[in-house]
Amino acid sequence: MSTVYTNDLRLKEIGTGLESGTWGTSTNTNLSLIAEAFSYQTEATFGSDANVTTTIADGAIDKYRAMYVKVTSTTNLTGTRTLEIGPNTCSKIIFIENATSGSQAITIKQGSGATQTIANGKSKLLFLEGTGASAGVIDALDKIEIGSSATIGGVTPISADSTTTFTNKTFDADATGNSLTNVEDANIKASAAIDATKIANGTISNTEFQYLNGVTSAIQTQLNAKGTSSFSGSYNDLSNKPTIPTNNNQLTNGEGYLKASSYSNSSTSGYIRFSNGFQMCWAKVYHSYYGTTWTYPLSFPNAVVSASKHDIRNSSSGHGSNYVYDITTSNLKYTGSVPSGYALLIAIGY
DSSP, rough: OOOOOOSOOOBBBBOTTTTTHHHHHHHHHHHHHHHHHHHHEEEEEEESSSEEEEOOOOOOOOOOSEEEEEEESSSBSSSSSEEEEEEEOOOEEEEEOOBEEEOEEEESSSSSSSOEEOTTEEEEEEOOOOSTTTOOOEEETOOOOTTTTOBBTBBBBOOTTTTOOOOOOOOOOTTTEEEOOOOOOOGGGGGGOGGGGGSTOOSSSSHHHHTTOOOOHHHHHHHTTOOEEEEEEEGGGGGSOOOOOOOOOGTTTTTSSEEEEEEOOOOOOOEEEEETTTEEEEEEESSSOEEEEEEEOOOOOOOEEEEEEEOOOOSSSOOOOOOOESOOOEEEEEEEEESSEEEEEEEEEE
């Protein structure tokens, strides 16, 4: 029989009749490796930002023989990386902590079978199947059943039939399978301030809902009391009838009311003169070289008291002057801020 390392701890199994006089050394080594199998180890397994394979050494010290391995990295990982543990014939239980840098998860693999992913900063208790090329990794706590007296962080776990008081917890009623039932009026605090849009079909706002404040009886009954279902539609059947004006000037543009005495308008110019003499003229005028003369579409009888012009421009940039001058009752001159183009003008007078 030859020396082999086929056991799950990869210890040396001395062949019959071998190592005469030195077998004690090998045995002592084996005992040390057995102790190592119960130890805690830290290993910078990821020396780069890439997947890595590690194989438990035959008959020699190896950190992945340990029961608990804190996996670290010498660089920041930028994505989920895979740690494959060999040989794939080694069946063992192992705690693995993901202490790598970069806040990334790591995936534990042995063969082509199932894998387990460990979030950054978390640990998992795993079984390595050791079934050869198809070996997988099993979450040892996935189907664990804990006793009725067990606690988690000093707190008794919640079960489907337990009565539990939640403190500072968020309940997501939108999540699949979640629901909140048997909520009564007494369960809702006065300070809850439920938005009115949550009532019925949500078309009533908080402001509209507050209009109900002060209502002392049925609204429809109060409305009915203000009118009559037998109203004929005649003015004479109204109660509290409004006074109809008798002065025709109150209904039409009579004496003392502003009305237009003349008016004209087109796509480029227009004017309006009121009965009291007030007059406005306006126009859209083209100039070919920094301004021109604008002749009003209707001359002012007395004076022009205000005039203004604005260039129609493609942008706010540019230079030049922008003013009106030589204002008469029939025309005015203006300068433009652009060499050629349209200007909008308005003149007011009487």
